[in-house]
Amino acid sequence: MAKVKTLVITGYGTNCEKESAFAATQAGSDQTDIAYFSDLVAETYSLTDYNFIIFPGGFLDGDELGAAQAAALRWRYMKTVSGISLEDELKNFLASQGIILGICNGFQLLVKLGLLPAAGGRYFERQVSLSHNDSARFEDRWVHLVCNPDSPCVFTKGLDQLYLPVRHGEGKLIAKSEQVLTELQQANLIALQYIDPQTGQPTQKYPENPNGSPLGIAGLTDPSGRILGLMPHPEAYNHPTNHPAWTRGKTTMLGTALMERGIQYLRRL
Numbered sequence: 001m002a003k004v005k006t007l008v009i010t011g012y013g014t015n016c017e018k019e020s021a022f023a024a025t026q027a028g029s030d031q032t033d034i035a036y037f038s039d040l041v042a043e044t045y046s047l048t049d050y051n052f053i054i055f056p057g058g059f060l061d062g063d064e065l066g067a068a069q070a071a072a073l074r075w076r077y078m079k080t081v082s083g084i085s086l087e088d089e090l091k092n093f094l095a096s097q098g099i100i101l102g103i104c105n106g107f108q109l110l111v112k113l114g115l116l117p118a119a120g121g122r123y124f125e126r127q128v129s130l131s132h133n134d135s136a137r138f139e140d141r142w143v144h145l146v147c148n149p150d151s152p153c154v155f156t157k158g159l160d161q162l163y164l165p166v167r168h169g170e171g172k173l174i175a176k177s178e179q180v181l182t183e184l185q186q187a188n189l190i191a192l193q194y195i196d197p198q199t200g201q202p203t204q205k206y207p208e209n210p211n212g213s214p215l216g217i218a219g220l221t222d223p224s225g226r227i228l229g230l231m232p233h234p235e236a237y238n239h240p241t242n243h244p245a246w247t248r249g250k251t252t253m254l255g256t257a258l259m260e261r262g263i264q265y266l267r268r269l
């Protein structure tokens with residue numbers, strides 16, 4: 001049984017690292033560390049010592065240039081003190097069968113880096129972006145979601161509907177072309193969609209869909225299913241009392257269920 005070692009990466013304005021690390025531990029991670037991006041540069045921590053990486057939510061570089069844009073350039077062009085490229089570190093991590101979860105700002109980073117959706121196996125090529133919500137404001141509330149049962153995603157396996165909080169200003173998915181949107185559907189890379197709770201169907205309608213994302217896209221996976229990025233915050237629903245109606249006896253599946261599924265996948269390797 002593989003030991004699950006989780007690395008949560010922070011720095012430059014990320015602010016959900018502690019909650020994400022807490023949720024990973026709740027979900028069963030055997031060891032969970034928080035590292036600054038600069039720790040990776042200094043080689044105090046190395047991605048390849050871990051098999052689960054979390055890119056948490058926050059405001060990388062204050063959302064200047066667009067959410068996670070500058071951070072994507074740092075990952076692409078910076079090297080560690082002994083000259084290893086951080087992009088190569090990510091490539092080595094993926095080659096070693098590790099799993100990656102990007103939450104909100106972390107999802108924005110993964111799409112800007114081209115790690116998601118990597119349709120057609122084209123990793124590190126930017127195929128989609130996440131931009132300003134149609135409402136032109138920050139949206140902060142809970143949303144209903146459905147998981148795609150046909151998606152290869154290891155995090156959503158066996159999960160159906162979820163109810164999770166969102167809090168973002170740039171969550172609308174913009175595809176490079178119509179062709180990319182078709183590829184996402186054909187390869188089942190759309191792992192999570194916003195739904196209208198009345199019909200259970202994916203929706204583009206506000207406010208059920210908080211940002212206007214086409215096809216109700218809330219989360220994407222890659223062709224291997226080992227990377228998940230999503231706009232909602234599963235780590236923020238780590239206990240029944242986080243549910244807005246828990247005092248009225250209402251709770252739903254915890255957000256940490258996504259992390260649990262990812263961890264179960266690693267244990268089976």
Ligand SMILES: NC(=O)CC[C@H](N)C(=O)O
Nearest residue numbers: 057058104105168169170
């Ligand atoms: N909660 C978050 O991670 C927010 C992400 C980003 N800063 C946005 O507003 O879109």
